[in-house]
Amino acid sequence: MSMEQDKTGASPPEVAAAGGDPPAPPPAKPAPPDKAEPPRAPRLVVSTSPHVHRDQDVPRIMRSVVWALVPGILVGLWFFGLAALQVYAIAVAGCLLFEWAFRRMLGRPGTLGDWSAVVTGLLLAMNLPAGSPWWLVVVGCLAAIVLGKQIYGGLGYNPFNPALVARVVLLVSFPVQMTTWPAQGGPLTVDATTAATPLGAIREALSVGQTVPQAMAGADFPVWKLLVGMRGGCLGEVSVIALLLGGLFLLRKGHIKWQVPVGFIATVFLFTGAAWLGDPERYANPLYHTFSGGLFLGAFFMATDMVTSPVTRRGMFIFAVGCGLITVIIRLWGGYPEGVSFAILLMNAATPLIDRYTKPQVFGAKRKLYEEAKAA
Amino acid sequence: MKFKGGIHPQYNKGTAALPVEEMPLGARYVVPLAQHLGAPGKPVVAKGDRVGRGQPLSEPGGFVSVAVHAPTSGKVTAVKELPHPLGLEMTAVEIEADGEDAWWEGVQPRGAWREMDPAALRDALRDAGLVGMGGATFPTHVKLSPPKDKPIGTFILNGAECEPYLTSDHRVMLEQPREVMEGVGLFMKVLGVTKAYVGVEANKADALDALKAACPPDLDVAFALLEVKYPQGSEKQLIYALTGRTVPAGGLPMDVGCLVQNVGTAVAAYEAIAKGWPLIQRVTTVTGAAIRQPKNLRLRVGTPLGDVLAFCGGLTEDVAKVVYGGPMMGIAQFSLDVPIIKGTSGVLCLPDAEVVQYLADACIRCGACVDACPMGLLPSTLGVLCERDRWEDLEDFNVADCIECGSCAFCCPAYRPLVQLIKRGKAELRRIQKMRQQGAA
Ligand code: SF4
Ligand code: SF4
Numbered sequence: 043m044s045m046e047q048d049k050t051g052a053s054p055p056e057v058a059a060a061g062g063d064p065p066a067p068p069p070a071k072p073a074p075p076d077k078a079e080p081p082r083a084p085r086l087v088v089s090t091s092p093h094v095h096r097d098q099d100v101p102r103i104m105r106s107v108v109w110a111l112v113p114g115i116l117v118g119l120w121f122f123g124l125a126a127l128q129v130y131a132i133a134v135a136g137c138l139l140f141e142w143a144f145r146r147m148l149g150r151p152g153t154l155g156d157w158s159a160v161v162t163g164l165l166l167a168m169n170l171p172a173g174s175p176w177w178l179v180v181v182g183c184l185a186a187i188v189l190g191k192q193i194y195g196g197l198g199y200n201p202f203n204p205a206l207v208a209r210v211v212l213l214v215s216f217p218v219q220m221t222t223w224p225a226q227g228g229p230l231t232v233d234a235t236t237a238a239t240p241l242g243a244i245r246e247a248l249s250v251g252q253t254v255p256q257a258m259a260g261a262d263f264p265v266w267k268l269l270v271g272m273r274g275g276c277l278g279e280v281s282v283i284a285l286l287l288g289g290l291f292l293l294r295k296g297h298i299k300w301q302v303p304v305g306f307i308a309t310v311f312l313f314t315g316a317a318w319l320g321d322p323e324r325y326a327n328p329l330y331h332t333f334s335g336g337l338f339l340g341a342f343f344m345a346t347d348m349v350t351s352p353v354t355r356r357g358m359f360i361f362a363v364g365c366g367l368i369t370v371i372i373r374l375w376g377g378y379p380e381g382v383s384f385a386i387l388l389m390n391a392a393t394p395l396i397d398r399y400t401k402p403q404v405f406g407a408k409r410k411l412y413e414e415a416k417a418a
Numbered sequence: 419m420k421f422k423g424g425i426h427p428q429y430n431k432g433t434a435a436l437p438v439e440e441m442p443l444g445a446r447y448v449v450p451l452a453q454h455l456g457a458p459g460k461p462v463v464a465k466g467d468r469v470g471r472g473q474p475l476s477e478p479g480g481f482v483s484v485a486v487h488a489p490t491s492g493k494v495t496a497v498k499e500l501p502h503p504l505g506l507e508m509t510a511v512e513i514e515a516d517g518e519d520a521w522w523e524g525v526q527p528r529g530a531w532r533e534m535d536p537a538a539l540r541d542a543l544r545d546a547g548l549v550g551m552g553g554a555t556f557p558t559h560v561k562l563s564p565p566k567d568k569p570i571g572t573f574i575l576n577g578a579e580c581e582p583y584l585t586s587d588h589r590v591m592l593e594q595p596r597e598v599m600e601g602v603g604l605f606m607k608v609l610g611v612t613k614a615y616v617g618v619e620a621n622k623a624d625a626l627d628a629l630k631a632a633c634p635p636d637l638d639v640a641f642a643l644l645e646v647k648y649p650q651g652s653e654k655q656l657i658y659a660l661t662g663r664t665v666p667a668g669g670l671p672m673d674v675g676c677l678v679q680n681v682g683t684a685v686a687a688y689e690a691i692a693k694g695w696p697l698i699q700r701v702t703t704v705t706g707a708a709i710r711q712p713k714n715l716r717l718r719v720g721t722p723l724g725d726v727l728a729f730c731g732g733l734t735e736d737v738a739k740v741v742y743g744g745p746m747m748g749i750a751q752f753s754l755d756v757p758i759i760k761g762t763s764g765v766l767c768l769p770d771a772e773v774v775q776y777l778a779d780a781c782i783r784c785g786a787c788v789d790a791c792p793m794g795l796l797p798s799t800l801g802v803l804c805e806r807d808r809w810e811d812l813e814d815f816n817v818a819d820c821i822e823c824g825s826c827a828f829c830c831p832a833y834r835p836l837v838q839l840i841k842r843g844k845a846e847l848r849r850i851q852k853m854r855q856q857g858a859a
Contacts, residue, residue, distance in 0.1 A: 084733060084737050084738075084754075085738075086737075086738070086739060086740055086750070086751060086752060086753070086754075087738050087739045087750065087773050088739075088750045088751070088752045089739075089750055089775075089776070089838075090750075090776075090835060090837050090838035090841065091741075091743075091745075091746060091747050091748055091749070091750075091822070091824050091837055092745060092746045092747070092774075092824030092827055092828050092837065093739060093741050093745040093746075093748060093750065093766070093768060093773075093774060094427055094428070094582065094745040094746070094772075094774060094828065095774040095776075095827075095828055095829075095833065096425070096427070096828055096829045098786075098829065098831045099831050099832075099833065100779075100782060100831050100832055102831070103782075103784070103831055195780070196780065197780060197782060198779075198780030198781050198782045198783065198832070199780060297784075299785070348782050348783050348784040348785065349782050349783050350783075351783075352785075353783050353784075353785040353788050353796065353798055353799075354785065354788055354796075355785075355789075358785075397799075401796060401815070402788065402791075402794045402795070402796065403794050404667045404793060404794045404795065404816045404819055405421075405422075405654060405664065405665075405667065405792065405793040405794045405819065406654065406664050406665050406666040406667035406668075406669060406819070407666075407667050407794070
């Protein structure tokens with residue numbers, strides 16, 4: 043017992059608290075700030091735990107999404123040329139403008155800093171045909187930001203993916219402009235002839251009584267062209283490889299969960315595959331379906347939208363399978379050649395329901411081990 | 419075994435290599451009567467009384483309650499309301515030290531625990547004012563008195579110290595491994611168990627080795643290195659990691675025959691029996707970027723925080739937050755006049771630049787909190803329900819199982835104050851449930 047013997051008389055803390063040991067005459071100038079400085083009462087922040095935070099915030103996530111979109115955007119610009127650049131510019135500027143104006147009008151704090159309007163603008167542009175006239179893009183921005191997001195209260199409250207709301211509004215209101223696909227002319231194209239999309243070509247062929255193999259022979263879309271992006275379609279959906287690159291980046295960063303893209307794409311592959319095995323005359327092969335249309339754009343960048351998809355992994359997978367199924371149904375038997383957008387929007391509507399039935403299991407909900415332990 | 423969820427915060431355990439320093443005796447001590455979960459004690463001294471070191475200042479206010487003791491010898495200058503680390507003011511005994519630091523005559527060794535009767539050991543621990551020193555401060559003797567239908571078969575020593583910044587347990591394991599292991603044996607004796615586990619996070623392998631080497635040969639103890647993940651030291655997660663048993667939702671460790679004690683408590687228990695010391699000192703880590711000389715200190719319970727900070731070179735100019743405990747679950751202090759209490763495992767001083775502001779921004783439903791929650795809850799939903807005052811709906815989402823570990827808020831990109839919301843929600847739900855019960859009765 044040694045420690046209780048230390049009978050320290052004057053202890054340092056006491057000295058420090060008393061304000062300096064040598065009782066010096068009042069100094070002419072303020073004492074130099076050393077450890078004998080008079081005790082001061084700092085103003086303390088009092089808040090609930092935790093007192094630390096992971097270095098992650100919404101603007102950073104949104105910026106990562108922007109980076110992830112870059113490969114897809116660049117390929118689009120390369121193939122579709124300056125017309126595409128115009129669409130991108132107007133879409134982003136328009137979304138920022140409407141976001142700013144609407145928040146201001148309602149007297150709510152500005153939200154441009156969260157970068158979500160930029161993401162919405164880019165995604166909207168990627169879901170439009172390359173030659174979209176400027177007014178179409180502006181209407182799209184209005185629909186995305188105001189109808190899709192702000193009337194619900196802004197980011198986090200919107201039930202539907204804003205860019206897809208805009209796309210569907212435009213598709214229903216301006217079907218001709220929304221289905222006029224400029225041919226890919228190269229980086230400097232301004233105007234161009236129109237071309238068919240892979241899925242559109244098949245539908246057209248079927249409608250004039252051709253079989254799918256005949257249509258595919260005529261349309262000339264080998265798999266490598268689909269992978270690279272040499273085909274008609276929306277601005278940002280054409281290059282599977284570029285989109286995959288961005289998607290993998292987001293997966294790595296943890297901003298999207300594999301359950302969504304894998305569930306979505308695998309479902310489309312499996313079900314179109316089943317249909318194709320059943321009747322190859324009527325249905326295109328699964329690779330063709332998987333690599334065309336907006337599937338990769340939708341699976342990696344639209345269905346993964348955090349706000350409008352379920353919060354649990356299990357929920358995400360169910361959501362993704364639902365997206366895949368609806369996509370296949372629309373593509374094979376519906377009124378439109380492509381169904382990714384509708385599928386995602388429908389599943390957005392189902393998200394609260396999915397969340398409800400996919401509550402995670404509470405720690406200790408399983409009683410088995412408990413009984414075992416009691417028996418032991 | 420690995421538990422689900424959890425997070426990997428920055429550990430900032432820079433004080434791990436600093437040996438425990440003895441804090442010199444001060445002039446004034448403030449000993450709050452409520453330093454544990456449960457009823458506060460009743461004072462047994464009055465202004466003007468002389469007290470010896472280790473003399474009881476209060477008597478327990480019920481079964482779930484313990485006494486507090488004089489940290490040194492001196493004179494009682496007041497028994498009054500004074501600032502308390504848990505907020506507000508609470509009754510405390512103020513002692514002016516006489517510098518003698520003379521033991522009270524009642525402090526005598528209780529004997530060798532191996533030869534003592536479990537009930538006598540338990541009573542001695544109660545009289546020593548023992549509480550869980552990891553921060554929860556639940557009276558130890560109560561924990562050691564499980565109901566007859568819930569026999570304890572396994573004792574677990576919690577050396578995880580998963581809270582960032584804190585290194586007090588780490589140092590105790592390194593410097594006093596024998597006392598720790600004797601404490602383990604003592605607890606096993608009280609409980610009549612033959613099997614014990616010692617769990618230490620893998621970043622403190624040296625501590626585990628020290629304990630292993632110091633383990634008395636008559637104890638059957640399994641030593642395990644645990645995954646470095648917060649909240650590894652949370653009882654339910656620790657039990658799962660060590661034994662694979664899952665404490666049922668809403669249940670207690672004793673439901674799976676386990677009992678967990680913290681490293682500091684083990685040492686205090688050993689000292690309470692072998693030396694007769696009541697719980698009047700503990701090891702505390704004083705750390706953070708806003709303290710000039712971070713230290714691991716052995717200090718007396720009741721030492722004013724201001725003295726402790728001064729002994730560590732004082733706070734920096736840009737200090738903005740002083741927290742009792744670690745950064746994940748610690749309690750921010752509103753004043754520097756509060757004393758160190760039995761549960762103060764650390765004093766974390768954060769500068770302005772490191773203060774995190776949790777705002778009530780909208781949830782973007784990213785699911786990060788869901789992945790992080792070690793209890794399998796939906797923190798996002800809980801947060802939204804609390805925000806909208808939908809207290810009763812919280813029941814469906816098992817809010818009562820939240821251990822307030824803070825993992826959810828830590829990783830929320832929208833900086834939602836999830837723990838704050840959930841704490842409020844829990845309280846409101848309890849209130850409603852109570853009213854319901856009264857209505858039914
Ligand atoms: S504080 Fe509660 S809700 Fe949040 S992660 Fe911890 S246990 Fe889950
Ligand atoms: S981490 Fe935050 S933003 Fe993400 S789901 Fe949870 S509460 Fe919502």
